[in-house]
Amino acid sequence: MDILDKIKAYKLEDVAARKAELPLSDIEARAAQAPAPRGFADRLTEAAREGYGLIAEIKKASPSKGLIRADFDPPALARAYEEGGAACLSVLTDGPSFQGADEYLVQAREASSLPVLRKDFLYDPWQVAESRALGADCILIIMASVSDAQARELEDAATRWGMDALIEVHDRAELDRAAGLNSKMIGINNRNLQTFETSLDVTRMLAKHVPVDRMIVAESGLSTPADLAEIARYGARSFLIGESLMRHEDVTAATRAILANPLTAPGGA
Numbered sequence: 118m119d120i121l122d123k124i125k126a127y128k129l130e131d132v133a134a135r136k137a138e139l140p141l142s143d144i145e146a147r148a149a150q151a152p153a154p155r156g157f158a159d160r161l162t163e164a165a166r167e168g169y170g171l172i173a174e175i176k177k178a179s180p181s182k183g184l185i186r187a188d189f190d191p192p193a194l195a196r197a198y199e200e201g202g203a204a205c206l207s208v209l210t211d212g213p214s215f216q217g218a219d220e221y222l223v224q225a226r227e228a229s230s231l232p233v234l235r236k237d238f239l240y241d242p243w244q245v246a247e248s249r250a251l252g253a254d255c256i257l258i259i260m261a262s263v264s265d266a267q268a269r270e271l272e273d274a275a276t277r278w279g280m281d282a283l284i285e286v287h288d289r290a291e292l293d294r295a296a297g298l299n300s301k302m303i304g305i306n307n308r309n310l311q312t313f314e315t316s317l318d319v320t321r322m323l324a325k326h327v328p329v330d331r332m333i334v335a336e337s338g339l340s341t342p343a344d345l346a347e348i349a350r351y352g353a354r355s356f357l358i359g360e361s362l363m364r365h366e367d368v369t370a371a372t373r374a375i376l377a378n379p380l381t382a383p384g385g386a
């Protein structure tokens with residue numbers, strides 16, 4: 118049993134417990150009262166046209182790295198990322214593996230004007246309604262952990278709630294499955310969630326197979342402006358970055374630094 122299987126097992130139990138407490142109709146009523154969605158894909162696309170589109174991640178810890186940031190203040194981090202030029206935020210809400218919390222998403226979103234991705238492991242449309250109830254503007258669909266039918270169901274629910282979905286893939290088979298969905302954003306995860314092995318070669322190899330009408334978001338293991346410039350040559354102009362920014366004391370400065378001097382978009386922009 119690898120880490121992704123373990124996460125899935127406890128997540129399904131957790132969802133069952135949450136559902137027992139708050140049936141679908143109740144969570145849907147909460148979602149209906151949440152602040153209106155901020156257009157996540159639109160904001161990212163716009164930023165990527167002018168430079169790079171950065172999804173900056175609020176991440177306290179991870180199963181592969183342990184504690185990443187001791188001084189962890191989600192609202193302050195959200196403001197720092199916004200000031201540094203991030204287009205969107207990503208907030209880990211999974212507790213057991215990432216020391217995240219639903220509250221962190223609520224706090225980060227309230228502290229900034231940026232659209233927010235709920236970074237968690239989703240299997241059930243109930244969780245999509247829950248994400249919206251928390252204020253999320255976008256959900257993550259991890260192809261390595263769901264069936265095609267589940268992915269479709271999650272995507273449909275996101276669309277119904279006015280949210281976007283980031284479809285995460287790690288190999289060619291997952292990418293081909295993702296191409297059968299409607300979402301525009303394809304996240305290429307450089308980290309294998311089964312082994313934690315991280316290599317930018319994943320983006321280098323998969324980028325050319327992404328359908329031209331989709332936007333590539335290169336995810337994980339990115340830490341320098343040179344990484345971004347190099348990966349941009351493969352057609353990715355949007356990036357999801359957590360750890361390397363979280364490890365800097367001055368998050369605003371680190372965000373500005375990694376976004377400086379973007380490689381000019383093909384065709385100019």
Ligand SMILES: O=P(O)(O)OC[C@@H](O)[C@@H](O)c1c[nH]c2ccccc12
Binds near residue numbers: 237336337360
């Ligand atoms: O911290 P990094 O290496 O910059 O990676 C960020 C993000 O890509 C990573 O947190 C991530 C990508 N896909 C995920 C799925 C679940 C949990 C976490 C992730």
